[in-house]
Amino acid sequence: MTTPVLTGTHLAKSFGPTTALLDASVSVAPGEIVALMGPSGSGKSTLLHLLAGLLRPDAGTVELAGQRIDALSERRRSDVRLRQLGFVFQHGELVPELTVVENVELPLRLTGTKAGPARARALEMLDRLGVAAEADRRLSEVSGGQAQRAAVARALVHTPPVVLADEPTGALDTVTGELVLEAFVDAARDQGSAVVLVTHDLRVASYASRDILVRDGRTVAGAALEATPR
Ligand SMILES: Nc1ncnc2c1ncn2[C@@H]1O[C@H](COP(=O)(O)OP(=O)(O)OP(=O)(O)O)[C@@H](O)[C@H]1O
Numbered sequence: 001m002t003t004p005v006l007t008g009t010h011l012a013k014s015f016g017p018t019t020a021l022l023d024a025s026v027s028v029a030p031g032e033i034v035a036l037m038g039p040s041g042s043g044k045s046t047l048l049h050l051l052a053g054l055l056r057p058d059a060g061t062v063e064l065a066g067q068r069i070d071a072l073s074e075r076r077r078s079d080v081r082l083r084q085l086g087f088v089f090q091h092g093e094l095v096p097e098l099t100v101v102e103n104v105e106l107p108l109r110l111t112g113t114k115a116g117p118a119r120a121r122a123l124e125m126l127d128r129l130g131v132a133a134e135a136d137r138r139l140s141e142v143s144g145g146q147a148q149r150a151a152v153a154r155a156l157v158h159t160p161p162v163v164l165a166d167e168p169t170g171a172l173d174t175v176t177g178e179l180v181l182e183a184f185v186d187a188a189r190d191q192g193s194a195v196v197l198v199t200h201d202l203r204v205a206s207y208a209s210r211d212i213l214v215r216d217g218r219t220v221a222g223a224a225l226e227a228t229p230r
Contacts, residue, residue: 002029004063005194006162008051011060012217013043020046022217024060028194030161033184035205036198038214044198045090045166047214051196052087052164053077065161082110086155086193088165093151096140100150101126103139107158125153130179144171152180156187163187163195169204181207 004027013021021043028034036044049055051062053069062070065084069077086107087093094103105122109115126132129149134142139150148171155163163184169177185207187193197204205211213220 002031004028005030005065006051006196007061007063008047009061009063011047011050011057011062013046013050013055013058019217021050021057024050024214024217024219026051026196026212026219028162028196030192030194031188032210033188033195033197033208035208035211036196036214037200037205037211040200042214043217044214047219048087048089048164048166048196048198052085053081082107084161086158086160086163088148088151088155088163088168090166090170094139094147094154097138099136099138100131100142100146101135103150104153104157107154107160111158113158122153122157125157125183126150128179128183129153130176145173145176148172149176149180152183156183156193159187159191159193161193163193165196166198167200168197169199169201177204 007027009025011021011024024043024047036047038044050057053062057070061068064080067080069080101119101122104125105118108118108121123132123135126135129152131146131149134146139147152168155165169180172180181204184195188195197208199205
């Protein structure tokens with residue numbers, strides 16, 4: 001089997017008295033697309049935040065691209081995130097004061113790509129996601145669905161080895177949702193990115209090579225499609 005690029009092992013996380021995650025394990029190989037499914041409140045977003053190094057686990061480990069990230073300082077985790085990860089979370093990761101294209105080119109600019117090539121690559125991603133016409137508008141002035149596609153463009157622009165996305169098509173109609181899903185499929189197939197998608201939508205899950213069910217804070221591999229009501 002190919003060596004996994006992302007592994008979460010026996011992860012647990014509580015917020016005060018609320019146990020969000022009890023025992024979750026996930027392992028993803030390069031080029032794989034994994035759908036995380038499960039009831040509302042079961043711990044999917046918490047798991048994704050732990051895998052991204054945005055939260056520290058109470059127990060368990062996270063290994064990203066050969067490096068344990070759960071015990072790193074916030075500064076080192078942030079550096080690993082910038083280089084190894086693309087993520088699409090439900091809010092917060094884009095800068096409202098910047099234009100759409102400035103947001104998308106940010107991961108490239110922060111890792112040393114020169115302005116011209118960074119701009120060209122960001123525009124290419126926006127074009128693929130059908131939002132090139134919005135490139136020079138401020139993020140705070142575009143629609144929710146346009147901002148969501150900008151977030152996807154930003155997650156993929158620097159061809160990271162791991163892409164994590166929380167309901168990445170939640171604000172989109174069927175056609176634009178498919179543009180987003182095809183962009184993830186291309187990242188997995190052409191660049192070998194490992195992609196983890198949290199979704200409630202079976203159509204989205206059908207793009208995945210594998211699914212993992214999260215139920216009551218625990219992961220159950222391969223059972224999501226059978227267990228999810230249609
Ligand atoms: N920052 C937080 N503070 C307190 N409780 C939290 C926090 N984040 C999550 N929780 C709680 O942890 C549990 C798991 O939440 P989580 O968001 O991971 O679930 P989810 O499966 O992603 O849900 P949904 O499908 O509704 O987005 C819930 O009971 C939630 O209320």
